[in-house]
Amino acid sequence: MAGLSPTIGRIAGIKIELHWSFLLLLLFVLVLSLYVFALFVILFVCVLLHELSHSLTSLHYKVKVNKIVLLPIGGISVMDLDTVKPKEEFNIALAGPLASFALGALFLLFIPLAPAGIIHQTVVFTAEINLLLGVFNILPGFPLDGGRVFRAYLQRKRSYLKSTQITVKLSNVVLALFVIGTIIFAIYAKGYSLLNREFLVFYDVFIVMFLYSGSQAELQSAYAKTYASNLYVKAALSKNFTVVDRNARLSSIYEKMLKSHTHIILFKDGSSVKLARIPSRLQSANDASPSVLSRPVYAYGMELPVVSYNTKLLKAVGEMQSRNAPLAVVTAGKKIVGVVFSQHADSIIALHVSKARQLHKAYQK
Ligand SMILES: [Zn+2]
Known part of the structure; x- marks a missing residue:
């Protein structure tokens, strides 16, 4: 479903994504009533301000923020929290609810000033929704802010x-x-x-x-x-790929796939490495024209994350997740030496963790 969550813009270099469930809900209420739709747009702005508060605090601590995903019940700031200290995570997590409480308090002050009717109703709603966002997110459970604050405290x-x-x-x-x-x-x-x-x-x-x-x-x-922090990309390295020129035609790729027994076709495009995605509509009889087979492969490229041979596997998995990529390209110097499949890496990490936990338990006995 990830592909259905559109990017709606960037603030301070941070990509803002609208989660598909929020999009669905917005369309749903648009059918119900225009006023309810307007209220949801307000909710959306409040959630965005809440998330920006997290993100700006993160940037203050030099923590990289990849993107913000907006959900109808709050948002998720996708950050590089690997190196964050507990004290910093405490402040980053707390910043969101604090922003919501501050906005709620601000709108509470405006309630007596608002003229009766729809404006009054809207100001009351905005105050309530911010206070609710603050209270809900400070509940001490994962993946809410309160859970992170609580964990950082325990640490x-x-x-x-x-x-x-x-x-x-x-x-x-x-x-x-x-x-x-x-x-x-x-x-x-x-x-x-x-x-x-x-x-x-x-x-x-x-x-x-x-x-x-x-x-x-x-x-x-x-x-x-x-x-699993001692696992490196090489543990999940696969040689199951082949590289073609960016101008290669789809027809030549077909031959390459038969010969090399792989469906992972990579090509370099400028400084990035892309995966050739054979269009699924080729499977329909209507599109089986010779002109399709003569199209260049670069028209069907999907950019992949590139990691070095010595990258930690967890970091590579994080890169793939944050970019919704099914695989990453592994390089040694400038040379492509393999690929890492997200699912393969997940299985290796899961099995490694399970083995390590068994050992740990045996050791404790
Ligand atoms: Zn939050």
């Missing part, structure tokens, strides 16, 4: 892994309370119209899924960082 006396494990347990408690709250609300919320009630329950189910998968991902990542 003063505990290891990264231990702190993450404790925070994941707390996340499950927060999640359970959230589910119970939603059930109670669904049963007793008589003051709401049915549509609003169902909408909120639907929203909550989405939040629960987001929180659960987020906290599990955080735990896996902590295991990987603890037990």
Whole structure:
């Protein structure tokens, strides 16, 4: 689904992406009412300001921010947190909710000044939504800001892994309370119209899924960082690729694929390395014209992340994830020496972590 989340712009060099679920929700409410749509645009701006607050704090600590993804329940700042110190993560995570609380307080001050009617209603909504964003995100569970703040606090006396494990347990408690709250609300919320009630329950189910998968991902990542930080790209290196000229025709690629027994066709385009993506519409009988086969391969290129032979595998996986690339090109000097497939690397890391944890447990006995 990643391809469905459009980039809507850049602020301070940071790519801003609208998550597909937010896009879907915006289209959904646009059908319902124009005013509700306007409220969602306000929500979107508030979430953006919240995320920018994280990002600008990160930049202050010289932490690289790759992109901001906007979700209907908050956002995600994709950052290079590998080298961040607990104290810095504490401040980076806290900056978002603080910004939301500050905006909420500001709009609260404006409520008495706003003329009655739609403007008053909108100011009240903006105050409420910011306070809600602040409160929700400061809940002590992953992947929320509160979870990160809590873990960073625990790290003063505990290891990264231990702190993450404790925070994941707390996340499950927060999640359970959230589910119970939603059930109670669904049963007793008589003051709401049915549509609003169902909408909120639907929203909550989405939040629960987001929180659960987020906290599990955080735990896996902590295991990987603890037990797989000694793995390098060469552990997952594959020679299953072939390089062609950027002007090569699709017809010649076909022959190359048959001869080299690989579907990974790379070509250099300027300073970047690209993957030739054979258009799937070629499979339809209508497009089987000779002119297609004579097209140059550069028309179908997808830029790939390039990593060196000695890069840590976790870092390479991070690069692939942040760029939604299925594989990365591995170089030694200027020469392409192989590729790393994201799925292959994930399996190697998972097995390595599981083996290391077994050893660790045996050692502790
Ligand atoms: Zn946040």
